[in-house]
Structure formats: structure tokens, C-alpha cells
Amino acid sequence: MKLIAVRRRVPIAIAIAVAVTIIALVAASTTREGIALSIAFDLAVACGIAMSVPGFKADHPVVSRAALTLLALDVAIFLTFFFSSSTNFNLATGAAMSIVLLGLSFLTGASGQISLGNGAFMGVGAFAMAIWANHHATTPIVLTLLIAVACGALVGLLLGLPATRLRGPYLAGMTLAFAVAFTFILSSFSSWTGGDSGLQLPTAATAPRWLDGFFHAGTPPLTTTTLYITDVAIIVAGVAFFFMANLFASRTGRSMRLIRDNDVAAELVGVSLPRTRVVAFIVSSAYAALGGALLTLIDNSVSPPTYSFALSVTILSLIVIGGIGTISGALIGGVIYAFSTNVISWITTQTGLNPQGNLASQLNGIIFGGLLILTMLFAPFGITGAARQLWHRLRARFPR
Amino acid sequence: MDPFLTSRIVTDVLSGLTNGVTYGLVALSLVLIWRSTGVLNFAQGAMPMFATYLGFAFLSYHFGYWACVVACVIAGLLLGGLTERFLVRGLYGKPEINPIVVMVGFLIVLEAVAAAIWSSTPRSLPSPFSAIHWQLAGKPFALSPFTVYEIATALVVMALVAALFRFTKLGLQLRASALAPEVSRLLGVRVGRLLTLGWMLSTAVGVITAILVSANFFSGLTPTVMDGIFAYGFIAAAIGGLESPVGAIVAGVLLGVVNQFVTDFVNQNAVIIIALGILVVSLMVRPSGVFTKSSQRRV
Numbered sequence: 001m002k003l004i005a006v007r008r009r010v011p012i013a014i015a016i017a018v019a020v021t022i023i024a025l026v027a028a029s030t031t032r033e034g035i036a037l038s039i040a041f042d043l044a045v046a047c048g049i050a051m052s053v054p055g056f057k058a059d060h061p062v063v064s065r066a067a068l069t070l071l072a073l074d075v076a077i078f079l080t081f082f083f084s085s086s087t088n089f090n091l092a093t094g095a096a097m098s099i100v101l102l103g104l105s106f107l108t109g110a111s112g113q114i115s116l117g118n119g120a121f122m123g124v125g126a127f128a129m130a131i132w133a134n135h136h137a138t139t140p141i142v143l144t145l146l147i148a149v150a151c152g153a154l155v156g157l158l159l160g161l162p163a164t165r166l167r168g169p170y171l172a173g174m175t176l177a178f179a180v181a182f183t184f185i186l187s188s189f190s191s192w193t194g195g196d197s198g199l200q201l202p203t204a205a206t207a208p209r210w211l212d213g214f215f216h217a218g219t220p221p222l223t224t225t226t227l228y229i230t231d232v233a234i235i236v237a238g239v240a241f242f243f244m245a246n247l248f249a250s251r252t253g254r255s256m257r258l259i260r261d262n263d264v265a266a267e268l269v270g271v272s273l274p275r276t277r278v279v280a281f282i283v284s285s286a287y288a289a290l291g292g293a294l295l296t297l298i299d300n301s302v303s304p305p306t307y308s309f310a311l312s313v314t315i316l317s318l319i320v321i322g323g324i325g326t327i328s329g330a331l332i333g334g335v336i337y338a339f340s341t342n343v344i345s346w347i348t349t350q351t352g353l354n355p356q357g358n359l360a361s362q363l364n365g366i367i368f369g370g371l372l373i374l375t376m377l378f379a380p381f382g383i384t385g386a387a388r389q390l391w392h393r394l395r396a397r398f399p400r
Numbered sequence: 401m402d403p404f405l406t407s408r409i410v411t412d413v414l415s416g417l418t419n420g421v422t423y424g425l426v427a428l429s430l431v432l433i434w435r436s437t438g439v440l441n442f443a444q445g446a447m448p449m450f451a452t453y454l455g456f457a458f459l460s461y462h463f464g465y466w467a468c469v470v471a472c473v474i475a476g477l478l479l480g481g482l483t484e485r486f487l488v489r490g491l492y493g494k495p496e497i498n499p500i501v502v503m504v505g506f507l508i509v510l511e512a513v514a515a516a517i518w519s520s521t522p523r524s525l526p527s528p529f530s531a532i533h534w535q536l537a538g539k540p541f542a543l544s545p546f547t548v549y550e551i552a553t554a555l556v557v558m559a560l561v562a563a564l565f566r567f568t569k570l571g572l573q574l575r576a577s578a579l580a581p582e583v584s585r586l587l588g589v590r591v592g593r594l595l596t597l598g599w600m601l602s603t604a605v606g607v608i609t610a611i612l613v614s615a616n617f618f619s620g621l622t623p624t625v626m627d628g629i630f631a632y633g634f635i636a637a638a639i640g641g642l643e644s645p646v647g648a649i650v651a652g653v654l655l656g657v658v659n660q661f662v663t664d665f666v667n668q669n670a671v672i673i674i675a676l677g678i679l680v681v682s683l684m685v686r687p688s689g690v691f692t693k694s695s696q697r698r699v
Contacts, residue, residue: 112496113497114500114501162680162683170683173635174680177631180631181672187669188667188669309627313504316504317508358516362512364512366516369506372502372504373506373509376498377487380494
């Protein structure tokens with residue numbers, strides 16, 4: 001049955017791919033743009049067909065997740081070509097933030113505990129990135145990102161080791177103390193961190209020469225750079241999501257969910273509680289550091305006030321509103337973060353508030369804090385949870 | 401010993417005590433709520449801050465300091481009670497992150513609303529006692545009338561809380577409903593009311609801390625005035641053990657003294673870093689706190 005399905009689909013796929021390539025090459029203004037367009041479309045078609053094969057998802061879960069990631073990346077990157085440069089900048093920060101959210105979502109989904117210090121872990125990654133880039137300007141970006149991730153994981157290990165042995169709110173309180181302490185830590189090491197003014201990256205990230213040809217003819221360099229950075233951020237986020245989806249589904253992920261649901265049962269079947277909790281915390285800190293490092297790359301600089309306690313709270317609000325403990329919740333939270341500033345300034349202008357006034361400057365806190373409370377009280381699993389509930393209700397009412 | 405060093409140490413200990421009692425009070429108010437309802441109240445700094453703003457709003461109607469203090473405490477009692485009734489009541493028995501998240505949300509909302517109404521510029525509060533340090537042999541001494549007032553107030557509050565729990569019927573009921581809510585309910589204790597009362601009490605203790613802190617520190621009253629104090633209060637409560645009121649107070653006072661020594665002999669930035677280090681080490685050595693008997697969780 002499955003084989004027949006595949007056999008019938010392959011020629012269709014090839015035919016669509018060839019047709020798309022020809023149309024793209026004819027329609028596009030330059031050859032390179034045409035090639036880029038056709039690659040994008042063909043990839044989408046191939047991934048879509050691979051995923052729609054019945055039974056494929058169950059038999060090859062990893063390949064299927066890879067195909068889904070590729071498809072999402074493909075569509076996202078294709079769309080960035082049509083957005084304005086400011087929208088792309090917002091998308092890039094949203095992508096970086098969604099990685100941080102994913103880490104926190106994993107921690108809660110895996111251990112039932114919560115961190116209030118992920119903003120500070122972001123800061124660890126952001127400053128590690130900037131410091132390394134300032135001392136070793138020739139290191140490739142990917143390597144610098146990995147170094148930042150390693151720094152985040154190391155700090156996570158140091159803090160997680162004592163707190164994860166405990167039940168109750170100790171991890172939350174301790175990470176809160178870390179988040180409050182972080183700005184002081186930064187100013188204690190001001191010769192490294194640049195004190196109050198922070199650090200600049202030595203060389204602004206620019207698109208490699210071979211990529212320039214793919215952009216529209218006559219694109220201004222600023223747009224080119226934003227577009228390039230956005231695509232880099234989206235790809236890194238895609239890779240992070242792919243790894244996390246596999247981790248959620250793996251044996252480790254399953255034992256972590258068992259700990260969350262019933263730690264006594266987990267211990268009885270031989271899961272080591274402290275070790276699993278520490279691993280979950282380290283993964284979450286490493287993801288936060290990756291997000292922070294990416295944000296440094298996007299902003300091309302890093303400044304201490306960004307990584308105050310308020311950022312940790314924003315992170316918590318975003319993931320709770322998106323859906324804590326879920327993967328799609330992190331994605332939703334990232335999108336909300338990307339456009340929250342625009343929405344809030346829109347609200348300010350629509351309601352005729354004085355933009356310099358007290359209320360307008362606090363609108364962010366009031367809205368996010370209020371949403372945080374309301375979500376936790378009425379829909380503990382956020383937008384994702386509410387959507388799932390709606391879906392199940394619909395399926396119960398209209399069975400296939 | 402070198403007389404200069406001796407006087408420096410004495411000064412540090414005394415000013416450390418002054419800060420330490422406020423940490424101890426915050427830690428005590430955290431422990432009160434944790435023991436009775438199993439919620440670590442992350443808004444334990446913000447709720448008193450808000451009540452203090454409300455109470456001192458009477459200053460503009462020409463009320464005196466003490467009238468405003470009474471108004472603050474009443475506002476705190478109301479805020480604590482309303483919070484328990486409408487925000488926390490539905491969260492008992494839910495996964496432990498739910499109350500944490502809700503209280504963090506409440507913290508953000510309170511700080512944002514306070515800044516929206518009263519702006520985030522520091523507001524200086526009147527003080528009933530002079531904050532100018534006494535002179536000893538021509539040199540300023542660590543204590544001032546205000547710091548003595550601060551320490552005395554803190555001690556009185558602590559003693560009152562202890563007396564309430566130890567010697568009154570109400571205190572017995574509070575302890576009973578925290579320890580065994582089901583049994584207490586069967587024996588005719590109105591557990592729901594007592595939980596509300598516990599939150600009111602804890603917020604009132606917090607309000608007294610907030611009044612002292614925002615007059616004592618040169619920062620004045622700001623929406624975020626309690627953030628740092630809350631962090632130290634939590635560290636103290638965690639070191640002392642979230643189950644032990646005495647441990648919380650002792651740990652708070654000691655933390656204050658240690659912080660003062662670090663400020664004096666190292667620098668201001670190192671204070672919270674070293675406090676965090678102490679927390680990490682103490683949790684590694686005694687996970688359930690220095691002052692509590694560790695209990696095995698049974699299946």
C-alpha cells in the first residue's frame with residue numbers, strides 16, 4: 001500500500017519540480033534568482049510529498065521531522081524576501097528568542113521546574129560571543145556560537161547542580177537570585193564586559209559574496225545584511241527546533257516527562273532523578289545562551305541593561321502565553337516577541353496615550369503580566385493548549 | 401588589635417544588623433506563606449511596596465507619619481487577603497509551577513501599575529527619627545536614631561509573630577491548618593479563613609519591612625525598591641530552610657552582616673555574587689536548610 005503510494009507520487013513530484021524550475025527560470029529577472037526560487041519550490045514540494053506518504057511519520061520519525069523542519073525553513077526564508085527590512089529585523093530577534101523559549105519550555109516540560117534566570121543565561125551567551133569575537137576576530141561564526149553555548153551550559157551546570165536536587169521552588173528562587181546578580185557580575189568584570197557601555201562586535205556580520213547574487217538587483221546593503229542575518233537566525237532556530245523535537249521524543253525525553261508526571265514512579269523504574277533534572281537544566285541554559293549569542297550577532301553589539309531581571313520575566317511570560325512544555329509554544333512565543341513592540345506602540349497611538357507618559361511606558365509590563373496571570377489561571381498550557389483542546393472538541397463532534 | 405580595625409568591624413556588624421533585620425523580616429514573611437499554603441510568594445516584595453505607596457498617599461492630605469504607617473498596614477492586610485481569595489485560592493493542589501508563575505505575573509503587574517500611577521522616580525518618605533549617625537569620640541558611629549528604631553521595630557514584629565503562633569488559640573489553629581488541613585477541618589477549624597489570614601499577616605509583616613527599607617536606604621520609595629531585598633530575603637529563607645521561621649530570621653541577620661563585611665572589605669558589586677555563592681554552597685551541603693531537620697519523603 002505504502003509502496004504503491006510512493007511509486008505513484010515520485011513521477012508527479014518530478015513533473016512538478018521540473019515545471020516549477022522552468023517557470024521560475026523564465027519569470028525571474030536573473031538566473032541566480034531563478035535558481036534560488038526553483039530550489040525553494042522544489043524543496044517544498046519534495047518535503048510535502050515525503051511527509052504525506054501514509055505511515056512515513058511512524059516508520060521514520062527523524063526523517064519526517066527533518067522534512068518538516070526543512071519545509072518550515074524553506075517557507076520562512078522564502079517569505080523573508082518579501083518583508084521590509086524592519087520586519088526582517090523583528091523576525092530575526094523573534095527567531096533568537098524562540099530558541100530561548102524552547103529551552104525553558106523543555107525544562108518545564110521535562111522536569112516540572114521553572115527557571116527565572118533564562119534572561120541571565122542569555123546574557124552569558126551574548127557576552128561570551130562578544131568577548132570571544134573581540135579577542136579572536138578570525139574565528140568562524142558557527143564556532144563562536146558553539147563556544148557561547150558551551151559557556152551557557154557550564155554556568156547552567158554550576159547553578160543546576162545544587163538546585164535540581166531539591167523539590168519545590170528552590171530552582172526558581174535560585175535562578176531569580178542569579179538573574180538579579182547578573183548585572184552586578186557584569187560590572188564586576190568590567191574589563192572583560194566593557195562596563196556600562198557593553199561591547200561591539202569587531203566586524204559587522206555581512207552576507208558572503210556568493211550570496212549577494214541571490215538578492216534582488218539593486219537591493220540596498222542594509223536590507224541585504226538584515227535579510228542575511230534573518231536567514232541565519234531562522235536557520236539556527238530551525239536546527240535548534242529539530243534537535244529539541246528529537247530530544248522530546250527520545251528515551252531521555254520520555255523519562256523526563258515521567259519525572260514531571262510522577263517522580264516516585266520514575267525512580268522506581270530506574271530513572272536517576274538528580275541527573276535527569278541537571279541535564280534538563282543544562283540543556284535549557286545552553287539554549288538560552290545560543291539565543292543570546294544570536295541576539296548579539298543580530299544587534300552587532302551587546303549592552304548590560306538588556307539582560308536585567310525584566311528580560312527573564314518577559315521570557316517566562318512569552319512561553320506561558322505560547323504554551324509551556326510544548327515545542328509549538330516556543331514558536332508562538334517567538335512570533336509574539338517579534339511583533340510585541342509594534343503592537344504595543346500601535347495600542348498607544350490608537351488609545352491616544354501620551355507616548356512619554358507613565359502609563360504608556362509601563363504598558364508592556366501591565367499587558368504581559370496580566371496575560372501571564374490570566375493564562376495560568378484559565379488556560380495553563382497557553383495558546384497551544386487551548387488550540388489542542390479546541391481541536392479535540394471539534395474531532396469529537398465531527399468524527400471522520 | 402588595631403583600634404581602627406576594631407572600630408571598623410564593630411561598625412560593620414552594627415550596620416549589617418540593620419540591613420539583616422529587614423532581610424530576616426522578608427524571609428519570615430516568605431516562610432509564613434510557604435508553611436501554610438505551599439506557595440513561594442514571588443510578589444512578597446511587590447505587594448508591600450504597593451501597599452506602602454497606597455498608605456503614604458495620605459501624606460498629601462496632611463496626615464502624619466504614624467497615621468500613614470497605620471494606613472499602609474491596613475492596605476497590606478487588605479491586599480494580602482484579596483490576593484489569597486481571588487488569585488491564589490484556585491491554585492492549591494495544582495502543579496507547583498502554577499502559583500510561581502501567577503505570583504511572578506502579579507509582581508510584574510504591581511510594579512508596572514505602581515510606576516504608571518506614581519512614576520518610577522524615587523519618592524522620599526518622611527522619617528520620625530533622624531538618620532544622622534551618632535558621634536562617638538568625634539567620629540560618626542554606626543548607629544543613628546533611625547537604625548535603632550528600625551532594629552527595634554523588626555524585633556518587636558518578630559516577637560509578636562512568635563507570640564501569636566506560640567501562645568494564642570489563633571496561632572494554634574494557624575499551625576494546625578498548615579500542618580494537617582484535612583484533620584483541622586474535621587475538628588472545626590475554618591481552614592480557608594485561616595489561610596486568608598496567613599496571607600494578610602505575611603503581607604503586613606512585608607509592609608513594615610517596606611516602610612523601613614524605603615526610608616532607610618537612600619534610594620527612597622520606588623516601584624522596584626523591594627527587588628533586591630526580596631532576593632536577599634529568599635536567599636536567607638532558603639539557607640535557613642523554608643520550613644523554619646527562626647532559621648529564616650537568623651539566616652537573614654547573618655546574611656546582612658556578611659554583606660556588610662563584603663561591602664566594606666571587597667566591594668559593592670561582590671555582595672550579591674557572594675550571597676549567591678553562599679546559597680549554592682549551603683544548598684549543596686544542607687539541601688533542606690541549615691535550621692531544619694531533613695525529612696525523607698515517603699512513598
